[in-house]
Amino acid sequence: MTPLHTLPKKLRSLLLTLSSSAVLLILSGAAMANPEIEIFKSPSCGCCTKWADYLKDNGFDVKLKETENLNPIKMSARIPAGKGSCHTAFIDGYVIEGHVPAEDIKRLLEEKPDAQGLTVPGMPVGSPGMEMGARKDAYQVLIFQKDGTTEVFSEH
Numbered sequence: 018m019t020p021l022h023t024l025p026k027k028l029r030s031l032l033l034t035l036s037s038s039a040v041l042l043i044l045s046g047a048a049m050a051n052p053e054i055e056i057f058k059s060p061s062c063g064c065c066t067k068w069a070d071y072l073k074d075n076g077f078d079v080k081l082k083e084t085e086n087l088n089p090i091k092m093s094a095r096i097p098a099g100k101g102s103c104h105t106a107f108i109d110g111y112v113i114e115g116h117v118p119a120e121d122i123k124r125l126l127e128e129k130p131d132a133q134g135l136t137v138p139g140m141p142v143g144s145p146g147m148e149m150g151a152r153k154d155a156y157q158v159l160i161f162q163k164d165g166t167t168e169v170f171s172e173h
């Protein structure tokens with residue numbers, strides 16, 4: 018290979034420009050990588066695993082954490098009383114509780130509202146990971162604050 022310093026000056030600066038734009042491309046690729054979501058579930062929870070697989074299929078980088086006792090995690094996540102579900106997840110500083118659709122998580126990450134997170138209380142049949150044949154119950158995604166107040170984020 019020709020040593021760089023023996024190349025004509027113009028060609029040399031062109032090569033340097035090209036390599037620095039390659040570095041920029043790599044860096045912007047990293048910024049656009051799949052968002053990482055950390056999901057806490059009990060080892061026996063099947064619908065939690067189905068929701069995790071659904072998120073993988075929708076472009077999330079899923080890190081599954083299994084624990085027998087989710088209570089301390091739900092406490093620290095400040096899930097509003099009576100509005101909890103089976104699994105608790107964390108993404109980009111937000112809490113995602115229960116069977117929240119991927120589109121709502123993506124909207125949350127885009128809009129970045131001042132909030133603690135999203136929850137789908139209970140486990141509505143027909144929500145992602147809770148598929149049971151053709152049955153699909155209507156449900157709401159709630160956005161909640163640290164103080165436990167909630168508002169409707171979306172309806173499905």
Ligand SMILES: [Cu+2]
Binds near residue numbers: 064065103104116140
């Ligand atoms: Cu569930």
